[in-house]
Amino acid sequence: MKLLPHWVSRPALAALVAAVAIGAVLPKVLGWSVYSQNQVTETFLFVAAALAWNWMGGYLGQVSFGHSAMFGLGGFISARLLLALHLPFWMAWIVGGLVAAGYALIWGHPTLRLRGPYFSIATIGVGEATRLVMTYWEDLTGGSSGLSLPITQGLKGQLYWWGLALMALVIAGSYALRKSTFGLGLLAIKSDVDAAADVGISPTLMQDIVLLLSGFTVGVCGAFYASFQNFIEPGDMFGFDRSISFVLMAVIGGVGTVIGPALGALVFVILRQYLIGSYPQLYLGIYGLLLIVVILFEPLGMMGLFFRLARRFGLLRPEVEAKLEAKAAVGGAAVDPGKGGAP
C-alpha cells in the first residue's frame, strides 16, 4: 500500500517529525527563560515568513519587495477580529491570512504578467501604496498610534508551540511545492515561461496559486506577529524594512532552495538583534552590503556555501552532486559558467 506520494523522501519526513518532536519538548528540557523562549518563537515566525516569500521569489523567480502588504493586512485584520468579535486567536489568524491572500491576488494577478525585474518594481509600488493607505485608514489600523491587542494570560508562552506547528507546516509545504509535480511546473515557469506554456503548464493559474499560498502564509505570520507583540502599528507592519527583511532572509539562506531561507531567517534574527543593539544607524547599509556580497560571491547563499564545503571535503555522493548541479542550473540561481561575465 502506498501512503505517501512518490516524491516524498522518507528520511526527510522522518527528520521533520523528529525535529518537531524535539522542538516541542526543548523548552521544558532545557528550562529556557521566558525571554529566550520568546526569541525562539519569533525565529519560528520569521522562518515561516521567509519560506513563504521564497515560494514567490525562489520557486517562481518573481522577487517581491511588497510582502509587507500581506504581513500587515493579516496582522490588522486578525487584530480587529480579536478586538471586535473575540474570536479564538487561531481562527482570527486564518481569516487574516485569507484576507491577505485575497489582497495578494488582487494586485498580483495583473502584475504577475510582468516578468522578473518589472514585477519587482511593481511590488515596491504595491508595498508603498498599501503602507500609505493603511497609515491613514484609522478605522482599520488605528492610524499611526496603532492597535493594542487584548492580553491573554500565558498566551505568549503558548505561542511557542503554535509557532513550531506553523513553521513545520510551512516547511512541509515548501518541500511539497518543490518536489511535487506542481513544483516541477514551477521550475519550468521559472526557467522559461513561454516554453512552460507550450508544454501544457498554465503559468497564469500556477503563479496565482503560489501567490495565494504565499500571501496566505505571510498573512498568517503577520497575524501571529500581532498576537505575539500585543501591539502593532502600520509603520512597522507595512514598512519597507519589513519587506526587505523577507528578501534578505531568503537571500542569505539561499533563494530557491527548500531549507535555505529557514537558515537565513535564523541568521537574520540573530544579526538584527545584535545590530539594533550595537549599530542602530548602520543596519540598513549592512543589510545592503550583505546582499551585495552574497549575490556576488555565493548566489545560493548559505546553502551554496554548504554545498561548496561538502564538495570540497568529498562528502557528497557523485549522484547527489550531479543532481544538485542539474537542479542549480535549472533553478537559475547558480552561475552558469557558459554565460557568466562578459559576453
Place this chain on the structure above:
Amino acid sequence: VQRFTELVVAAVLLAGLYATMAYGLGLIYGVLRVVNLNHGGIIMAGAYIGWLLHHRFGIDPYLSIPAVMAVSFVLGIAIYRGLVRHLPRGPAGGVQSLLLLFGVWLVLRNAAYLLFTGNDQTIRTEYSTRSIGAFGVALSVNRVAVFGIAVLSLVALHLFLTRTFTGKAIRAVAQNADSCTLVGVDVERIYSLTFGIGTALAGLAGVLGATLFSFNPSYGSGDLLKAFVIVVLGGLGSVMGTAAAALILALVEGFAIYWLPAYLTGAVGFVILVLVLVIRPGGLFGQRVLG
C-alpha cells in the same frame, strides 16, 4: 477653466522632470537588460550633491548640474565595472542584478543618512518663490527652468543617440550585442558608457527635483516607481513615447489631487500601471517590455 489651464500647465512642466528620470531607467534596461533598481538611490544622491554644493559653497543648483551629472556618471560606471559586470546575463542574472542593485541602494541610503541625517532638506534660492505669467497663469520660475533643462537634455541625448557614432553603437548594442562584437564594437565599453549615461540622467533628475521638492535619504523610491510606470507606458528607447507617457502620468496625478484624498495620490501611478497591464500589455505605443 482658469484652474484647468493651471493644472494642465503644471502637469506639462512636471512631465519634463518625469521624462528625464524615466529615460535613464529605460536606456539602461534597453541596452543592458538590467533594471537599475538603484535608480532611486542615484536620484537621491544627485539631490544631495546639489544641496551640498549650494549649502556649502553657495553654488546655484542649476550651475551645479554638470558637476552632479559628472559625479553620477562616474558613480554609475563604478557600479557597473565593480559589480554589475560580474553577474551572468539572462534570466538568472536578471534577478541577481536586481537584488545586487537593491543592496547598493540600501548602502547609498544608509550613507546619506549617516552623512546628512534623516531630516528633510530643501534647496532654497532667492528666485525659489518668484513666478512669471504666461497663458494667463502664474508659473514658478523654478518649474519653468526645470522643464527647460529637462527638455534640452533629452533633445541633446536624442541627437547623441541618433547622430553620433557612439550613439549609434549604443542603439546597435541594444538591438543585438553579439552582432556588434562581430563588427568590432567594444560592447563592454558601450555597456559601461550606457550605464553611466543612465545614472547621469538620474543624477540630473535628482538635482532638478531637489529644486522643487524637499528630500531625505529615502527620496527617489517614489520616483523609481514613476519612472517605471512611464517606461511601461511609453515603451523603451523612444524619446517621444517617454515624453508622452510622462505627460500622461503627470496629468493623471495632477487631476487625481482633485478627486482623491492626498494620501491616495501616491497610489495613482500604481493604478495606472495595473490598468495599462490589463488593457494594453504591450505599452501604449506597442513596444513590448514584457518577457
